[in-house]
C-alpha cells in the first residue's frame with residue numbers, strides 16, 4: 001500500500017508536455033510498444049487482417065475486436081508478471097474505418113454479413129500474453145484465447161432471470177441472452193473473474209415501424225427509430241424494438257466472465273442494475289460482503305453501488321463464484337453538507353428495493369411489480385427516489401488502503417442547474433469527486449464527499465470555476481476525465497476522452513492523455529499523450545508494476561476538430577491519423593500500448 005517500503009515515490013517521473021502529434025509520448029526513461037491491434041490474430045486459424053477492410057464477419061470472429069476499452073491482466077500462475085491473460089473490451093466500431101468505402105452506412109444496401117461483422121467486432125477478447133525477450137506477445141495457439149461477442153450465449157442470472165420483461169420469441173423462458181455489446185469500462189473480482197460493462201446498448205436498436213412503439217422505459221434509455229446508425233434492426237429482427245420489445249431489456253447489464261475457463265458461459269449479473277454501465281469497482285465491506293461501485297454515463301444520470309447478500313471467503317474461492325447473483329442495489333444522493341458553496345458535503349445511499357417509498361404514498365414494489373421489475377427499470381426507479389443528477393459518471397475506483405472512492409464526472413454540456421457536486425452549468429471540462437463511507441465501511445448508508453479536482457483552463461480564463469481547482473496549472477491541463485484507476489501503491493491514474501482541438505477553451509491541452517495524481521497532495525502530472533483523434537482508456541498492470549497496459553481507442557476519429565481533414569475518411573482513412581502502423585496498415589487501428597521503464601523500475605515511481 002501507500003505506506004509500504006517498496007512503493008517508491010508517488011510521482012517520480014518527469015512530466016510530459018501537451019502535444020498534438022500522431023504518436024504515443026511517454027516520459028524520459030520510459031519506452032512503449034504496441035500489440036493486440038484491431039484485427040490481429042488470436043487463433044492459429046485467424047485470417048490475416050486486411051488493410052482494405054475486406055475481412056469478412058467470419059474473419060472478424062477470429063480476430064481482436066475494435067475500439068478497445070477497459071482491460072485487466074490476470075497472472076497465469078504464482079502472481080506472474082511475465083505471463084497472463086490480458087482480457088479487454090471492444091466498445092464500438094468506426095464505420096469509416098471498419099467498412100470499405102463502398103459499404104458505408106446509407107450509401108449502399110445493407111446486408112446481414114455487414115451486421116454480423118460489426119457484431120463480431122464488439123465484446124471481449126481473452127488473450128494469453130507472455131513476455132519474450134523483452135517483448136509482450138500474444139501466445140498462439142493457447143487454450144485460453146477466446147472471443148466473446150454479440151452472438152455469444154450468456155446466462156441471465158439474479159432477480160431478472162426468467163422475468164416476463166426479458167422473455168422473447170427466441171428465448172421464451174427469459175434465461176439465455178445472446179451476446180454483449182458496447183463494452184465500455186470493466187471490473188474484476190477478487191475471485192479471478194472479469195466484469196464487462198454494457199454501456200450505450202440503445203444505439204444498436206431501431207425500428208422500421210412508423211408509429212412510435214416506445215414505452216417509458218425505452219424512452220428513458222434513449223431508444224430511437226434510427227438508433228446510432230448501425231442498421232442491425234434491418235437485417236436481424238431482434239434489434240427491431242417494435243418486433244421484439246423485450247430484447248433491449250437483455251442489455252445494459254454487467255457480465256461476469258471466467259477467463260481461465262474458455263468453455264464457461266458468461267453470466268449477466270442483473271442484481272447490479274440496468275444502466276449505461278461505465279465500469280465496476282469492487283471492494284469489501286467490513287463484514288466481507290462484496291461492494292461494487294458503478295456509474296451510469298449519461299448527462300444527469302446517477303451513481304450506484306451494489307452490496308452482496310453473501311460474504312467473500314478468501315480461503316474458498318469456489319464459494320465466491322455467484323456472490324454477484326443477489327444483493328441490494330443503492331443509488332446516491334449528494335447533499336451540500338453543513339457549509340454551502342465549499343464543494344464538499346454529505347451523501348446517502350438509497351436502496352432500490354420493493355419496500356422503498358416513493359411519491360404519492362406508493363413504493364417501488366407497487367410501481368414496478370417486483371425486484372426484477374425495479375432492476376429492468378433501474379433508471380426510472382432512481383428517478384423516483386430523487387437521486388442526484390450528475391455530470392456523466394464515468395469510471396470509479398477504490399483506494400487500495402483507505403477505501404476512499406474516486407469517480408470521474410467527465411463533462412455535461414446540458415447542465416443548467418448546479419449543485420455543489422456538479423458546480424458548473426454547461427460543464428465542458430469535468431471533475432473528479434471522491435467520498436469516504438461512514439466508519440470506513442463500504443456497506444455504510446452515508447458518506448462524506450469532496451471534489452478532488454475541477455478540471456479547467458487557468459491560462460484561458462483566469463479565476464472563477466472555469467479556471468479549475470488549484471491543482472490545475474499550465475503544465476497539467478486536461479479536459480473530460482474518463483478512465484480512472486488506482487495502482488496497488490495508491491497512485492491515481494487519470495485517462496481522458498475529451499476535446500483535443502487544442503484551441504480556445506481547450507488551448508494547451510493537446511491530444512487525449514493519461515495523468516497520474518497523488519491523492520494526498522493532490523498533485524497531478526501528465527504521463528502519456530496519445531495519437532491524433534484517440535481516447536486513452538483502460539488500464540492494468542503486471543503485479544510487479546513494471547509494465548502498465550493502456551488502450552488507444554478510436555485513433556483518427558476527428559469529430560469536430562478544427563483541423564479535420566477535408567477528405568471523407570471513408571475515401572482516405574489515413575487523412576487524420578496513421579497510427580499505429582505509420583500508414584502501412586491502410587487505416588488507423590485501435591490497439592493496446594504497453595509502457596515500461598528502461599531501468600526496469602516500477603512505472604510512475
Ligand code: FEO
Nearest residue numbers: 184199278297394
Ligand atoms: Fe464508453 Fe462512458 O464511455
Ligand code: CA
Nearest residue numbers: 336337339344
Ligand atoms: Ca458544502
Ligand code: CA
Nearest residue numbers: 184394482483
Ligand atoms: Ca469511457
Ligand code: CA
Nearest residue numbers: 394410482497
Ligand atoms: Ca467518455
